[in-house]
Amino acid sequence: MVEPLEQLHTALKSHNQSWTRPRQIVFSALAGREPQTMHEIVSACAGQVDRASVYRIISLFERLGIVERLQIGWKYKLELSDAFHSHHHHLTCLSCGRVIPFDESAELEGHLQHIARSKNFVIQGHQLEIQGLCQACATKTAPAQVHKKTRNDMRPGR
Amino acid sequence: MVEPLEQLHTALKSHNQSWTRPRQIVFSALAGREPQTMHEIVSACAGQVDRASVYRIISLFERLGIVERLQIGWKYKLELSDAFHSHHHHLTCLSCGRVIPFDESAELEGHLQHIARSKNFVIQGHQLEIQGLCQACATKTAPAQVHKKTRNDMRPGR
DNA sequence: TTATTATTGCAAATTTGTCGCAATTTATGC
DNA sequence: GCATAAATTGCGACAAATTTGCAATAATAA
Structure with missing residues (x-):
């Protein structure tokens, strides 16, 4: 290496x-x-x-x-x-902010090429980011809610 | 509507x-x-x-x-x-900055779910952005190069 | 309506990102 | 190596972007 x-x-x-x-x-x-x-x-x-x-x-x-x-x-x-x-993307947990990398599949790559071709577009790069809840947060946290009393002059979730 | x-x-x-x-x-x-x-x-x-x-x-x-x-x-x-x-993504032209929206295929959606499941991750949203050259720019522009003499205390991009 | 609670506007403070230029480091040619 | 030219840094000053505290105002519930 x-x-x-x-x-x-x-x-x-x-x-x-x-x-x-x-x-x-x-x-x-x-x-x-x-x-x-x-x-x-x-x-x-x-x-x-x-x-x-x-x-x-x-x-x-x-x-x-x-x-x-x-x-x-x-x-x-x-x-x-x-x-x-290596080329990869991320799953970002909206609750704890953890970033989990993942590799992209060949099929996914193929889809992008297909989409681009249909628009006569030459791909030079791409980003794919997924947000949601990681296992830990999904089990201990109830689905995220915005509560009435919550201060909302703060930034949305990491 | x-x-x-x-x-x-x-x-x-x-x-x-x-x-x-x-x-x-x-x-x-x-x-x-x-x-x-x-x-x-x-x-x-x-x-x-x-x-x-x-x-x-x-x-x-x-x-x-x-x-x-x-x-x-x-x-x-x-x-x-x-x-x-409607749910969509974008192709952004690195040369002229044009933003071309596109819809995502069901297969692509399926891939994301598959990836997330393998990481025990609950998807709540995602973004897919593709950069490259639109038809117009691809035909008239030569691929971008980084030159030695170029000032480099300026932002990258377009 | 009135009382209660949430949202705004305003002004000021932070945070982020830039710029010019002199001092310092690299790269180059003996 | 050593001197010189060229590129890169550190610094201090700015400018732009974003956030905050708080009193005034608007929205909601009774």
Whole structure:
């Protein structure tokens, strides 16, 4: 198995991008973890990489296809992309916020191609996100309800 | 066909939520239009509903499943959800930004259920977004490239 | 209507994301 | 290696987006 940092090095080099310390640090903060919010990444790099640089680096990584952002309810999170993980999607629990990755089937892939063709559309990427309740929450929680008394000037569920 | 506002009334009532003027206005700003940015919605309600209230109302609508947000490149947009439209997804052109809606097939739906079951997950909703090039752009545009000299402290996307 | 409870508007505070520019690091060619 | 050119960072200042507290106002229930 290839070292993740090696892979980053290769990826940067192949795009004529510099191999720098901050980029390694940001990458490491992402590697092998659950998708994270920008805030979490910035915190993880605190003292080592400036906030503005984290943004610039994440932005670069996105353009290079090294990281991908996914929408988790109201916020977004970032994770290393398929080249560094395997292509997958997520089941997000609306109750506890847990993110469960899953692989996509060949049939599903085929469907997308079929849909795109019918619209004369050339697919370059896709996201599939499913929300619901994980086993733990499904059993202990009654179906989510919005109660009258509930404060509602807060964001919808993670 | 049911009046959209009637439908909103029913939806709010069924959740024990108040039927208020600001909510009707925000709803109307959304009804029958393309997905919009928060900014566009706030502008559409200018003078009628305060910005903070628009945020609170959209947030409520999301929790009630009245609106859904979808990621368009770096930004997000909001649209009325399936109950007020029909259930569908989008093909987004990375070149011109056009959004092409499409319906999902029964098979696709079946796949999702199958995947969820294998993880003991109860589905409550899902999003499927596809990016690529629409017919017009696919024919006239060469595939995007990342160049060395390109400034990289700007956002990716389109 | 009146009393009670939820929702709004407003102003102010946070949070997030950007920008310019000098200081520092990488990459390159001896 | 070492000097030089080019790219990347850190910093401080901004700007935009989103949230909050609270008093005023509108909606609901009796």
